[in-house]
Amino acid sequence: MSSTPDSGQPTGPEHVHGRYRMTEVNGSLYGLNRPVSLVPIGQLVGASLEGCGPCQAAALDTVAADPALAARLCDLVGTGYQLRLGGLPPTMTDPDHPVSQVHPQLRRYFALGCTLRTGEGPNARVPLYEFMCGLDLAERRAACDNALDFLTGILALPW
Numbered sequence: 001m002s003s004t005p006d007s008g009q010p011t012g013p014e015h016v017h018g019r020y021r022m023t024e025v026n027g028s029l030y031g032l033n034r035p036v037s038l039v040p041i042g043q044l045v046g047a048s049l050e051g052c053g054p055c056q057a058a059a060l061d062t063v064a065a066d067p068a069l070a071a072r073l074c075d076l077v078g079t080g081y082q083l084r085l086g087g088l089p090p091t092m093t094d095p096d097h098p099v100s101q102v103h104p105q106l107r108r109y110f111a112l113g114c115t116l117r118t119g120e121g122p123n124a125r126v127p128l129y130e131f132m133c134g135l136d137l138a139e140r141r142a143a144c145d146n147a148l149d150f151l152t153g154i155l156a157l158p159w
């Protein structure tokens, strides 16, 4: 997504996109011995929905740099699709889908996620964290960028 010129967005240290405030998730979910702050994901979603390109790009860099944040972003897409549409469609979960426009690594991620037990207990999503660790930064960023499109799309659906 590109930025919107002359959008009148304020800039500076107080410039935040707080519409989607997120706190943190227990990192044990991904096999980590630390909480994972989700503030960058909230900033990413907020900036995207508010059309602020510079903040979106910066937040995407932050999310993509942390495999746990990248995994959480993609997991939120899966949760959103489950809640709103009953699950992910084959175009998003089939790594070999012939016509899918979904990023191949994102499809592999979702395909792997479908093989795991559900729930948020300790170590429930370690393989997904490891998958993200196995991607190089450019691939992870591209997969996150694509995941963001799906997440904002789900959030934009009327309730």
Ligand SMILES: [Zn+2]
Pocket: 009, 015, 016, 017, 047, 052, 054, 055, 056
């Ligand atoms: Zn901004």
